[in-house]
Amino acid sequence: xxxxxxxxxxxxxxxxxxxxxxxxxxxxxxxxxxxxxxxxxxxxxxxxxxxxxxxxxxxxxxxxxxxxxxxxxxxxxxxxxxxxxxxxxxxxxxxxxxxxxxxxxxxxxxxxxxxxxxxxxxxxxxxxxxxxxxxxxxxxxxxxxxxxxxxxxxxxxxxxxxxxxxxxxxxxxxxxxxxxxxxxxxxxxxxxxxxxxxxxxxxxxxxxxxxxxxxxxxxxxxxxxxxxxxxxxxxxxxxxxxxxxxxxxxxxxxxxxxxxxxxxxxxxxxxxxxxxxxxxxxxxxxxxxxxxxxxxxxxxxxxxxxxx
Amino acid sequence: xxxxxxxxxxxxxxxxxxxxxxxxxxxxxxxxxxxxxxxxxxxxxxxxxxxxxxxxxxxxxxxxxxxxxxxxxxxxxxxxxxxxxxxxxxxxxxxxxxxxxxxxxxxxxxxxxxxxxxxxxxxxxxxxxxxxxxxxxxxxxxxxxxxxxxxxxxxxxxxxxxxxxxxxxxxxxxxxxxxxxxxxxxxxxxxxxxxxxxxxxxxxxxxxxxxxxxxxxxxxxxxxxxxxxxxxxxxxxxxx
Numbered sequence: 001x002x003x004x005x006x007x008x009x010x011x012x013x014x015x016x017x018x019x020x021x022x023x024x025x026x027x028x029x030x031x032x033x034x035x036x037x038x039x040x041x042x043x044x045x046x047x048x049x050x051x052x053x054x055x056x057x058x059x060x061x062x063x064x065x066x067x068x069x070x071x072x073x074x075x076x077x078x079x080x081x082x083x084x085x086x087x088x089x090x091x092x093x094x095x096x097x098x099x100x101x102x103x104x105x106x107x108x109x110x111x112x113x114x115x116x117x118x119x120x121x122x123x124x125x126x127x128x129x130x131x132x133x134x135x136x137x138x139x140x141x142x143x144x145x146x147x148x149x150x151x152x153x154x155x156x157x158x159x160x161x162x163x164x165x166x167x168x169x170x171x172x173x174x175x176x177x178x179x180x181x182x183x184x185x186x187x188x189x190x191x192x193x194x195x196x197x198x199x200x201x202x203x204x205x206x207x208x209x210x211x212x213x214x215x216x217x218x219x220x221x222x223x224x225x226x227x228x229x230x231x232x233x234x235x236x237x238x239x240x241x242x243x244x245x246x247x248x249x250x251x252x253x254x255x256x257x258x259x260x261x262x263x264x265x266x267x268x269x270x271x272x273x274x275x276x277x278x279x280x281x282x283x284x285x286x287x288x289x290x291x292x293x294x295x296x297x298x299x300x301x302x303x304x305x306x307x308x
Numbered sequence: 309x310x311x312x313x314x315x316x317x318x319x320x321x322x323x324x325x326x327x328x329x330x331x332x333x334x335x336x337x338x339x340x341x342x343x344x345x346x347x348x349x350x351x352x353x354x355x356x357x358x359x360x361x362x363x364x365x366x367x368x369x370x371x372x373x374x375x376x377x378x379x380x381x382x383x384x385x386x387x388x389x390x391x392x393x394x395x396x397x398x399x400x401x402x403x404x405x406x407x408x409x410x411x412x413x414x415x416x417x418x419x420x421x422x423x424x425x426x427x428x429x430x431x432x433x434x435x436x437x438x439x440x441x442x443x444x445x446x447x448x449x450x451x452x453x454x455x456x457x458x459x460x461x462x463x464x465x466x467x468x469x470x471x472x473x474x475x476x477x478x479x480x481x482x483x484x485x486x487x488x489x490x491x492x493x494x495x496x497x498x499x500x501x502x503x504x505x506x507x508x509x510x511x512x513x514x515x516x517x518x519x520x521x522x523x524x525x526x527x528x529x530x531x532x533x534x535x536x537x538x539x540x541x542x543x544x545x546x547x548x
Contacts, residue, residue: 102395104371178433181417185425188414191369194396195406197428197477 003150005267011156011225013263014163018218019240020247020255021167022211028250029186030204031107032097036114037215037240038233039121040088044216045228046125047084048077049134056137074139078162078220085216089208092117097204118237125230133227140224155224166217170210171252179206187250246288248300257299261287318380320345320512321366321481326375326385328365335361337536338375343481343512350523351516352542353533359516360409362533363483367406368395379404379481405479407471409486409516415459419450422458422469426476436476443472446502464495468502475506482506482513488522496522 019037026034055076063069096113100106140158144151174180182203185193194200218236219228226232243262247254262284269275269283292298321343328336335358343349351359364370366377368386377385384399400406405426414422423443427436444451447468453461458469467487474482487503488496503515504526517523520542523530532539 181421181425182428184417184421185414188416189412191396191408192412192414192473193425194369195367195400195408195412196425196473197397197400197432198425199397 004152005271006264007150007152007156007160009264009267010260011159011263012266013259014160015218015222015236016239016243016262017167017256017259018163018214018221019236020243020259021170021252022214023240023244024247024249024252024255025183025187026207026211027244028188029183029190029207030097030101030200031190032110032114033107033241034092034096034114034208034211035111035237036088036092036096036117036121037211038237039118040085040092040212040215041219041222041233041236042125042228042230043088043121044081044084044219045136045223045232046129046134047216048081048220048223049136049228051080052077052137070139070141073137077136077139078217081216081220082213083216085212085214085219086209087212088216089210089212090205092212093205093208097208098201101201101204118233122230122233129230131230133229133232135227136220136223138224139220159221159224162217162221166214167256170214179203183207242284242288246291246298248298251298251300254298254300261299317344317346319343320347320380322376322378323362323366323385324376324378326362326365326373326377328361328370328373328375330370331372335370335536336365336373339536339538341531341538343514345480345510345512346508347512347529348508348527349512349514350520350527350530350542351514351533352518352520352523352530353516353539355518357534358536359533360485361536363406363408363485363514363516366481366483367399367404369408400477400479403478403480404483405474405477405481406483407474407485407487409489412470413458413466415457417458418455419458419461419469420454423450423472423476426473428477432476432478439476439478443475446475446505447472462495464491464499467491467495467499471499471502480511482511484513484515486516486518488517488519500526 019041023034023037026032052073059069059072063072092114095117096110100109100113103109138155140154143154145154145157174184182193182198185196185198186200186203190200222236239262243258244255246262247256247258265284265287266280269280270277275283319342321341323339323341326336326339327334339362351362353359361370365373373386375385376383379402382402384402386395414425417425420440423440424436427433427439432439449465450468450472453465458466461469471484471487474484484503487499491499500522506513515523515527520530530542532542
């Protein structure tokens with residue numbers, strides 16, 4: 001076991017964190033568990049693949065094989081994944097939120113509708129693209145860099161850096177913008193927010209677009225390691241959901257902490273000789289169940305207690 | 309009678325045969341109430357007899373209701389079984405502001421952010437600094453706490469923040485649910501003094517309280533409530 005395992009864990013935590021934070025924010029503000037988050041991930045991956053394939057000759061003609069060409073490709077992949085994720089979030093808003101948000105048992109109804117959207121989307125992707133996996137261009141290039149004697153792959157460094165920057169931007173937006181204030185109020189006290197004139201109907205759209213964009217970013221980053229396929233969103237969805245639960249649904253710091261713990265747990269379980277990759281899910285779920293038995297409110301509850 | 313000059317006396321709120329409750333439980337039974345602009349009304353009754361439910365029905369925080377609620381002649385009552393709170397923001401934008409019982413606060417926001425939340429409706433947002441300044445004049449202890457997290461404040465300070473948030477909404481009708489609940493007598497008096505200092509010109513205020521002595525001499529009328537029904541004005545009809 002060496003320090004590169006830590007970097008691998010951090011890389012996984014970054015991707016899982018993007019999924020978990022989106023799920024957590026959506027639950028605490030809108031009261032919806034978005035089971036179509038995995039579909040958003042897959043659609044964003046395919047959108048980025050389609051765009052990068054279409055733009056490849058254009059970028060090659062304009063920039064040749066220079067650094068600018070790599071930057072343009074990265075911009076296309078990340079930009080299209082973000083936009084596709086946001087648009088998918090808007091679509092889920094139209095299909096799974098708007099028609100039922102004022103009906104009783106919205107939480108259960110929306111869970112079923114988003115699950116249906118997830119299944120339908122996976123089937124549609126299979127219909128249009130087939131089961132074959134597609135590879136996204138390596139937006140961070142090939143190679144390694146040495147930091148304090150630790151060898152880090154470009155894609156790992158890029159993923160960790162991009163996630164940190166994106167999360168910082170989202171958190172600052174939540175903290176300082178008017179829309180962010182509105183979302184924070186809804187997350188902390190939906191009744192109080194309603195009494196302040198905040199409409200869940202209108203606030204849900206930007207929330208779903210932002211969380212969709214986070215899933216899109218996760219797709220662009222994870223697709224540097226694995227291939228894009230119709231079912232590519234299933235594992236990130238499961239990991240995102242369980243991490244959001246582990247972190248305490250609704251707690252952004254809890255989700256970040258949960259993502260770090262699960263990322264490191266996955267990385268370290270994989271390198272322990274008598275365990276290995278086949279025990280990763282087993283160990284993760286055993287860990288999550290143990291934490292939730294001891295702390296039913298998850299790590300977010302623990303953080304709240306510490307703060308108080 | 310409060311000293312505030314009355315400029316308008318039109319009927320601001322008219323409630324007729326309002327029945328409301330939670331799921332199969334009916335808490336309010338055929339409630340009638342008329343409130344005129346400029347009036348301060350005290351609503352008294354024991355715990356669990358429908359004072360808060362009346363406020364929650366007016367603001368649509370109760371999922372089921374039947375009957376009529378008219379604000380300035382406009383019907384805001386609903387007979388459809390909508391999800392609780394789904395129409396509340398619309399009611400607030402029409403001019404109803406409420407400080408619910410206990411601490412309806414956002415614990416992770418600062419006092420400044422919390423007050424700004426009250427100014428959420430678009431026209432109020434542009435004037436939020438002026439309004440915030442006005443609130444800080446009414447509740448001076450909040451001035452030094454503007455950057456503190458609301459979750460870390462004392463009970464009295466939280467109540468001030470909650471009332472402050474309500475006042476940031478430029479409303480015609482203020483509903484204040486047990487502002488002194490759970491507070492030490494000294495803090496309670498300070499909070500109530502702040503409540504009485506609020507201007508009511510052209511506006512109306514209904515204050516729910518269990519402690520009648522806090523209301524007497526400070527409101528225009530005190531109405532009793534028992535078992536979800538109006539029992540008439542205190543002084544004319546004895547409370548059960």
